[in-house]
Amino acid sequence: MAPAITLAADKLSAANTGFMLIASALVLIMTPGLAFFYGGMVRVKSTLNMLMMSFISMGVITILWVLYGFSMAFGTDHGSLIGWTGDYVGWAGIDKMDIWSGYTIPVFVFAVFQMMFAIITPALISGAIADRVKFTAWTLFLILWATVVYFPVAHWVWGTGGWAFELGVIDFAGGTAVHINAGAAALGVILVIGKRVGFKKDPMRPHSLPLVMLGAGLLWFGWFGFNAGSWLGNDDGVGPLMFVNTQIATAAAMCAWLAYEKIRHGAFTTLGAASGAVAGLVAITPSGGAVSPLGAMAVGAIAGVGCAAAVGLKYKFGYDDSLDVVGVHMVGGVLGSLLIGFFASGKGQSDVQGLFYGGGLDQFWKQCAGVFAVLAYSLIASAILAFLLDKTIGMRVSEDEEISGIDQAEHAETAYDFSGAGGGAARTAVPAGAAAPQSKKVDA
Template sequence: MPPGISTLAADAPELSAANTGFMLICSALVMLMTPALAFFYGGMVRVKSTLNMLMMSFISLGIVTILWVLYGFSLAFGTDSGSLIGWSADYVGLSGIGVTELWDGYTIPVYVFAVFQLMFAVLTPALISGALADRVKFTAWALFIALWVTVVYFPVAHWVWGSGGWLFEMGVIDFAGGTAVHINAGAAALGVILVIGKRVGFKKDPMRPHSLPLVMLGAGLLWFGWFGFNAGSWLGNDDGVGAVMFVNTQVATAAAMLAWLLYEKIRHGAFTTLGAASGAVAGLVAITPAGGSVSPLGAIAVGAIAGLVCALAVGLKYKFGYDDSLDVVGVHLVGGVIGSLLVGFFATGGVQSDAAGLFYGGGLEQLGKQAIGVFAVLAYSLVVSALLALVLHKTIGMRVDEDDEVSGVDQIEHAETAYDFSGAGGGAASRKAVPAPVDTVAAAESKKVDA
């Protein structure tokens, strides 16, 4: 996010219809990323968990929207208090904001900035859900979202982007959410899974994606929406910085996808669709904090490094025994750390700000700032998220029963299944009276065949 701009009354900005329209479109693109994430995650799980995975993302659209209007925007972007949190009574309920009131030094209304930031707040807890697939009570997850955004996301967003936030004032560069979104969500995912434990059959039963076309659809929509996520974070494009971010988003994502696929081919002998989708997301994550600071050549480096390192990192869960179901830690935490730290190497000092990285004569100063931002957010989110999960786990219970997990959380938590196979087929046979169909998912599980 760009810093607030102080202006004299005579030089006060006027509302720009072009920037306002642009930011509303970007807000809609970022909103699209949450259902896109639902498709991406939904295709990666087994059939019996598909709907639950979709709903774990969709419910964030409901819960976080209401909390953001009630108090979240005020906590994140209100008047600073001690460099840790914000608060402005006018922002509570968004009730004290004038229709034409402009955001701090910019040419867009406060309402537009608020709704753009809302979509970030919605997406971030949804990212966590991929680590918890197959085994979490839906009511517990909904309560966790409400608590987590209140005590983790809203404060961290203020640290990173709020005027007066301590990381903001230190000069930590996070263009669109490497720390506030991806490291925050990835560290939270790790904290929760360390509390709730592994899925039944982890490292024993096959747990392959049930629909790779759905994964690719989700990845493609995420890539599309990410242009709004990244380019929109400059809050306009009067100086061309947003355009640079747009280009770097495309470039880094392409490089990361190719690097991941190359790793797969060398290591496993094949170019997989899951690898292409995962590599693209890793590149999107890594360029998010860095894209306003680096050149297109730097973006290639950031993407390629992220694609390779994240491909290696997703295997760590088998080595260390933590069950990160859909590689949230390996992609979002690791990718966010890589992108944030590489700012300290590849920042040119000529785009977003004059802060230059090590490779452009800036020494180690910016790298040091980036490291502080990375590890402060990582530690805070990890610890607090684990504590929240522990409280819920010990009170209402975070996990479904083992038998319910084996039979499938879709039926238990939502009383539905993703696919109705009873109407499959055609011809004369389909018009004959036939016995009620056997639940194919349950039958497959009873034979210990991966659904």
């Protein structure tokens, strides 16, 4: 993504504007897709809470983005760390015909497209803390994290003047700003709030694998808007290249994850297929505009195996990442971002070439700077925010509420109501030769 910060009288393209509106809608549908993906992976007693942790982001982050988030992320640069433009506050100074500088789409279209990224990024964190966090505390964390972490990091990576953008760190659609950012935040929060009751002891299997597959399918579908839309138009072939690479890398990662799973555990699982697809989507997000289709296949395969191996680390190191946000999003984002330094072909979004194409390690070191700076900042800042909330209002529900079910405790509802599933009073079998019981007459 290569945004600018000033307005210019570029000519509006109806085709690019329409494409970007569709891409924005595709990115939005990823958040309900994420809700289904996560919702199927938790136990039945936590389903609604998991869905709500994603859905509330669509409400809260939309408001923040309009009020000040867009200005902080894409406003005029201040010190290479943060943006701010008064006209963007509340979007009060933006006219419907203002064009995003250097492009052919309205500022409103660019702003709403970026809004969808701001919505899904903190929602990704929720999978790591499933089953145990108060909904009020989660909502406050969303507000604070978006303000302190996401909006500034988005400026670093995509805002003109941001230090990572000016350094030349490549992040086509969010490997650092979205996936590493969210994955590192997830790790920071779970180190503060601790493990679920029964972690490593009680079975915590997904309650609905069909729901997981549905969510993964929606994510895969929406990701085409997420990735291809990030070029902000289709005038030079880069967006279509990203579209193609998204499909290829996702397929390669799914196959690689399943192969690893079969060799390691002896079975091809549906959960593995869904998780592998998401790992591929994550890894190609930063790199898909810079690599060739064969490079995309390599990126996907490496991410599939790498993320499959990484998800088991929580048992080795003892951190309770409920739905493998760290193993898939943080590790997948790191792999996809760093592999640009090896597989960048010089024939995509720029002429930058990676090590395998004769470009040396210059781009690799730039990628390292972006990756590890975002990872460290997000992890530390997120842990501090979680610590402050935990010491004030408390982050976790009580142990009794966690055991009995967070859905009932926090939302006064359950995901599935089986009370109407019966067919009437139970019948008692009557032995042969015995008299049938007399029914009682009920007066009207």
